[in-house]
Amino acid sequence: MAYRAPVEDIAFILQSVVPLAPVAATARFAEATPDTVAAILSEAGRMATEVLAPLNRNGDLTPARLENGAVRSSPGYAEGFAAIAEGGWIGLSADPEHGGAGLPQTLNVAVSEMMAGACLALQLNPLLTQGQIEALQHHADEAMKQLYLPKLISGEWNGTMNLTEPQAGSDVGALSTRAEPDGEGTYRITGQKIFITWGDSDVNENTCHLVLARLPDGARGTRGISLFMVPKYLPDENGRPGVANSLKVVSLEHKMGIHGSPTCVMSFEGARGWLVGGEHKGMAAMFTMMNAARLGVGMQGVAVAEAALQQAAAYAGERAQMGSIARHPDVRRMLACGRAEVFAARAIGLACAQALDLATATSDPECTARAAFLTPIAKSYGTDVGCRVADMGVQVHGGMGYIEETGAAQYLRDVRITPIYEGTNGIQAIDLVLRKMSDGGEMAFRLLDEIMDGAKAAQGEMPDLARAVWDAAETLREATVTMIESGQTDRLAGAMPYLNAFARVLGAHYHLIAARKGDEARKRLASIFVTRVLPRNAGDLAEARAGWADLDALPDAAFAGAA
Amino acid sequence: MAYRAPVEDIAFILQSVVPLAPVAATARFAEATPDTVAAILSEAGRMATEVLAPLNRNGDLTPARLENGAVRSSPGYAEGFAAIAEGGWIGLSADPEHGGAGLPQTLNVAVSEMMAGACLALQLNPLLTQGQIEALQHHADEAMKQLYLPKLISGEWNGTMNLTEPQAGSDVGALSTRAEPDGEGTYRITGQKIFITWGDSDVNENTCHLVLARLPDGARGTRGISLFMVPKYLPDENGRPGVANSLKVVSLEHKMGIHGSPTCVMSFEGARGWLVGGEHKGMAAMFTMMNAARLGVGMQGVAVAEAALQQAAAYAGERAQMGSIARHPDVRRMLACGRAEVFAARAIGLACAQALDLATATSDPECTARAAFLTPIAKSYGTDVGCRVADMGVQVHGGMGYIEETGAAQYLRDVRITPIYEGTNGIQAIDLVLRKMSDGGEMAFRLLDEIMDGAKAAQGEMPDLARAVWDAAETLREATVTMIESGQTDRLAGAMPYLNAFARVLGAHYHLIAARKGDEARKRLASIFVTRVLPRNAGDLAEARAGWADLDALPDAAFAGAA
Known part of the structure; x- marks a missing residue:
């Protein structure tokens, strides 16, 4: 099945779950009116669906190759790149002084997700360029900005x-x-x-x-x-x-x-x-570039998950065997959990982008800290969801999923890089529990307060869901206290499962908002996340608390099989 | 790093955890003396390590291809196959009357694991042949047996x-x-x-x-x-x-x-x-073939997990960066959990094979029922562990894991078929909760009794571990009652997470035995499984109980992204 850009889901999140309104209310982003946002999402979605998605298989079948020292791109990639450049998508949130549109990162992140879902390998080109634009905007002198930024923004250079x-x-x-x-x-x-x-x-x-x-x-x-x-x-x-x-x-x-x-x-x-x-001072500039790219990579995970899920659902719906296999309980379970996780990861990524925009517009250090805290979570959880859902997509296809022509395997092979590059997910987790929690966990606790306030507010309307989210947040708060009080090595040993648990609580929080603001289907999806995905926190938090001692005590020889 | 067949680990399990002794005590398998077993494991291990493992990359780089209607195998595969055939490994547990060695399935399964860990693509050839031998032994007439079995057992035909x-x-x-x-x-x-x-x-x-x-x-x-x-x-x-x-x-x-x-x-x-x-009567014969193959496929998962884990551990140990990255807490956590899961999956597979042998030797219906119950668990959990550990292997390699030349990606790509073929893991889960629990859960309860008895016996020696295993078994018992009392669709919706939870409790049980019988490293690995892997049951059992209603209620449109 052909990829269809998830314009409605993104629009709903920006409308009701992680609203863009507070961003658009700032002087800096006043141009991001609802009409502009709708037009941008729809236009970018159209390009992703119609122009980029048809190129995705080309790159897999005819890889880029080196000929006489020069790279020759996959068939159609030059045309696809031209469409991205001509649409003005590279500079969507770049400085207008140098040809950018100056719109919120949140929109840029949403558009990038759609391009990545359509054709990940090609979207990497503008993603890296956007990181470079950001680095130059912050660290280059005026002459270099004048020379390079317009070319990078126009796509003449990358x-x-x-x-x-x-x-x-x-x-x-x-x-x-x-x-x-x-x-x-x-x-x-x-x-x-x-x-x-x-x-x-x-x-x-x-x-x-x-x-x-x-x-x-x-x-x-x-x-x-x-x-x-x-x-x-x-x-x-x-x-x-x-x-x-x-x-x-x-x-x-x-x-x-x-x-x-x-x-x-x-x-x-x-x-x-x-x-x-x-x-x-190179590392500071490089970090500017990498931080922007980290959120972008998280959204690549979401993007491929969306594409893989659409294809798996379409395949399951079409299979004649035993009626549609989409009605088969285990297949439906996999698809439903996948959809619930994609929503959670997308909302987390957009929430991170929203915080970045508010930080840019208001210079409020709280917004900066919030974006910094959410970045490793968005990167790691988004890319893990990408792999999990693409893997599920292969499984739903059965034997056909293992045959390359269906494309299910390509999604899994493509997305598998995302937990690795721009800092492995293990490095994201270290970043979270060391740097981002070096405030004694203050930012984590403020987010948990917000989540518990949200649960309280939902109590009357949907008591069961609200209770489950509140409980999960409370358990996470206790685990956070334990993490903060732990020595550094114990904290590092628990970092990855702790990050996963935090991501699920955030995801449940956004699902709860969606359930309150959305239609019946949103309520049902929220319930699936809370009933089926959130309980995985028990396992992760047990591991987050387990510390380093037992790992340290295991002899190296055990790994090689000589235990 | 080159694959090294896990002879010691298998020997330890057959000695102390799932002992081969009761099998060797039967008249049917009296030849399986400790000396014979040791010789077979060591000889098969040597062949796997020295002859088959060097061929693994050849198959990936030079796939089998069709030339003028005939298949041309990958370089070296004919020689590898000849080594398997000449070693007598194809007929290791086949009927001596037709040239087989008549040894226990348990040994055959152990040998097959080593061959699969060395070269999965090639091992599939004898695996399928062994299934056919089994089907013919049970269902063919004497003339067909006389004609085909000697050729299949010798490897002249497959x-x-x-x-x-x-x-x-x-x-x-x-x-x-x-x-x-x-x-x-x-x-x-x-x-x-x-x-x-x-x-x-x-x-x-x-x-x-x-x-x-x-x-x-x-x-x-x-x-x-x-x-x-x-x-x-x-x-x-x-x-x-x-x-x-x-x-x-x-x-x-x-x-x-x-x-x-x-x-x-x-x-x-x-x-x-x-x-x-x-x-x-074709389905009955085909099921004979498939059932044998299902356990074999489960062990393929274990096999590739072992190979991928060895390579990842070696890579982590060699990396100079920040000292050895094997001392990095998150890397060590991944490797340790992987090793603990490989042990659990291997013990479950060998326990299933042991039950098959006892059923063959004694015709005790209890042994038959036990083997039937364990088969879908061994297949599904073994192959899931295969994918999980191979995936972890890629991650531990970082960027190098995504580059094909390291071989980490090949393990993941190769093993990804195992949760699909011989009945997808979803089908294994259905088999478990419908057919294998059509006795009202009696077999499940008897296994849980055995596990709880084991925990009680370990209480004095290692109270914490024993308590954790007992509690997990008790929780699983309650979930089993719920499953039995549920309607069929609810049971199907919970089948996969229920199977996963059962596998972990079984795994913890075998780890506990290993901790009592083995050295300090065994105790530590058991503790890692119980502390870090077993708690994932909370998430799975929540989902096992969740039933069908919420999945049913989610509109189909939600999967396509229009929720």
Whole structure:
């Protein structure tokens, strides 16, 4: 079945569950009127459904490939990219001064979800570019902004993030790429980078690499790292792509999925680069880019889950066997839980985006803290739901799910990268329980207050659901106190299950709001989430409390099978 | 890292947890002395590790392919198959009268696990052949046994199971393949079959298809189905492959994994076949074959989990980043839970095999009922653990896990078929709560008694673990009563989570025995299972009790995203 962008569900959430109204009420985002929002969602949905979704299989069957040192994209990807660029979708929330539309991130996140659901491998290109736009807006000097932002926003050029090196995975501080001043105000960058998404392509005219490298006087570790803009073609005096820079694509990775997205090994061989932000301040700029991308990746999970669920439901509905297998209790159980989790993950992601917008518009530190807290949850839970639902989609298809032609397997292979990139979900969980709870858990407790207030408010209308949400929040509060009081290693050992439990309570909270504001079907879906998904918290919270000692005590030999 | 067959773990389970001793104490299996068992495990382990494991990647990179109507196997597969055949592993538990070794199924299951862990795609060939041997032993006449069994046992020929048709997935009764008597005591078979594993190959000299088809007077539905032996080459008067039969491989499926296993679309075009068992008795014979295969598939899940876990642990141990990442709490948590689940699934599978052997040796209906009850649990839980641990293996590798060259992704792609074939796990759950509990839950209660007795016996030695296992069994007993008292649709809706919960209680039971009988590491692993895995039962049992009404009430439109 063809993907249909979930415009109605997103519109309902932005209307009633995580309303955009408070964002649109700010001076900064006054243009985000209900009419504008409706027009944008509908137009982006149409493009995703009609233009991008038909390209999804092409990328899988005909991966991007390297020919004479240049990447040749999958069939139709150039046209798909052009549609995204021409629609103005890349710069939807970018600064109007440089050609952006200046609209809320929330809208951008919603639109990105629809593009990713239609064609994940292609959507990665604008996603990375948007991260680069954000980094430049915050950290580049005016000349660089003037030169690069309009091109990135228009899609004439695209942006990449060059972080990982062969010898250093998540340990960025170990990087060995060097940057040497060349006496002309610029630098010469030398080193190899891996996992560079869309590191080269033929969909537009230039690729702009943001590269982390160490200056000669850079300290060891992350403190000595600087960020450089290293374009594939050096802009000439008119800002047009000119001389080729000294960099090349060494090879493309052979991956489990997202075959349409060229994942490059890049070699910088004295390539010319421009410093972005101050010397040795590279990590701050990179974090700006990564944080934006983390929420985006969470929504990629939601996106593929939506697509996989639609296909599985359509398949189950069409199967003649024993009537429609969608009426088969176990199949219906899987589909219903999947739908309930997709709603929860989408609402969490949009709530995170809403907090980002309010932070931008009001500079209220509470909004900043809220967005920071929700980001790892949105990333990790969204991508886990993506994998869970895509996996369920394969299962609902039975034997046909394992055959590549149905596309169910592609969703699973494609989405499987999302819990890994932009910081593995394990790293998100560490971020949550260490950095984001370094306030003594204050932000967590405020969110729990909000959730319990919501449950109290719903008590009269739907006492059973409200009670279950209240209880789950109360149990989570107790677990939060335990986490806060635990030593760091115990906390790290419990981080992932704790994050999962927090996500479900948030999801139940948004479901409860949806049940109150929505129709009968919304109430039923909320009840399914609370009855069938939320109780999984018992298992996760038991593990969150279990600490480190038993893991530490298990001899290493046990893992290798010699227990 | 190269796969190392888990000989020690299997030997420990057969020694102390699910002892083989009661099986070896029967007249039927008196040859299964401790020395013989040790020799067999060690020899099979050596072959798996040294001969089969090196072939695993070949199948993925160079899939089996169809050339001029014949299947050409992946490089090295013919040699690997020859090693399996020459080792006598195909007929390890087959009837000695026809060349088998007549040893317990339990040993066969253990050996099969090691072969599957080394090279799943290749192991499917003997697995299917073993199912066919079993079906012929029970249902064929003497002449057919004399002709086919020695060839199948020696590996000169192999066996397939032709069940599924394009228009009828799990609904076997809808099949349309016809069988017409040809007046010579044989039949002409006409129809198309899909998903035929190893439906053709060049690893040996003949392929014997057991084909379900309907005789002209066969009733509609499953009652009118008969089973036929349809060899690729008709045996001549000397029992050698002679004239080619009228059947062909139409195409091979392009699958997510197990690329080395040719999955054929078969066309029977008036092919000559011999009736197996009585007219219209095909389903009984096919069930013999499928039941044997179901346990085997469960062990395939365990097998790939073991392989994926070994690789992930080795990778984590080698990673220099932040020291070894195996000391990182979240990574260690994932590896430890994976190891604990692999042990549980393996013990359940071997317990099922033990019950089968005791049933064979003693004809005690209690043993038969026990094996029947444990089969769907072993299949479903084993394969779910397979997917869960292979998925974890990818995650532990981080970005490298998504790159095909590490092999972590192959394990996930390969094992993903196991929850689907030989009856999806949803079908296993239905089998458990309907057929296997049609005794009013008596078998379930007897197993729970045994588990609670075990917990009581452990109380003095390890009170915390014993208490947790006792409580979990008591909670499961209550849920079992609820299931029994529920209407059929409610029971079906709760079947899958109920099965999962039962598997974990069984797993905890075997861990508790291992903790009492084994060393310190065994105690620690048991504690990890009970602390971290068993509590997931709370979520599953909540869902098992949730029934059908809320699923029924959710409008179909909700699945498509229009909720």
